[in-house]
Amino acid sequence: MSDRRRAPFARDQLVSEFGLILGRLCEGTGALGAAFVDHEGETVDYASVVDPFDVKIAAAEWRLALELTRAARAPIWKNAEQLLVRAQKRSFAVIALEEGYALVVLMLKHSFGISSRALAQAVREVSSEAGLRLPAAFESEKERWVRVQVRTKRDDPRRPEAILQEGNFRPLVILGHFSSGSRLYMEIGFRARLPSGEEVTLVREPLGRWYADDAS
Secondary structure (H helix, E strand, C coil): CCHHHHCCCCCCCCCCHHHHHHHHHHHHHCCCEEEEECCCCCEEEEEECCCHHHHHHHHHHHHHHHHHHHHCCCHHHCCCCEEEECCCCEEEEEEECHHHCEEEEEEECCCCCCCHHHHHHHHHHHHHHHCCCCCHHHHCCCCCEEEECEEEECCEEEEEEEEEECCEEEECEEEEEEEEECCCCEEEEEEEECCCCCEEEEEECCCCCEEEECCC
């Protein structure tokens, strides 16, 4: 994807911490835009490489769609926490937050998935910044991942040799590796040891983003 296509669209409001969080979510997933929306469908803040108006309208509409889904008589939808809609022109992910708020992500057409690690990190950060309790679906996660910067070997861009911590790259000793997923969505993981003796699990997602398990 060209840099021009991924360049942020001109904003119509000042960026807040929410906007920065959503910007990281978009950059980490290849999403076209993301919005943090309140119970009335108003966008608190957003990040986007498309027209902000499109993001805000989509956020309001899909926040309403989530509410209508929950109001349906079918018991299976009563406590719906996420919607994932694959469409011909664009696809959407809607995540219910506490107190009627929601996170809405605009994805490329025909998309039917989004990085669960990037999404979970954004939900944690947005909820914390807004003073909201973490949704039960994310609070119960056994593993918590954070995106990290990794320096890889020159002759193998999929093998890490150092991780950025406190402004410096720390060398890694690779203890083992694994792969998981399908042929179209293959993840590569490594268990590594830091100079401090601490061990960490690193995962490289298909878009080339790296995540580390966060024991804290």
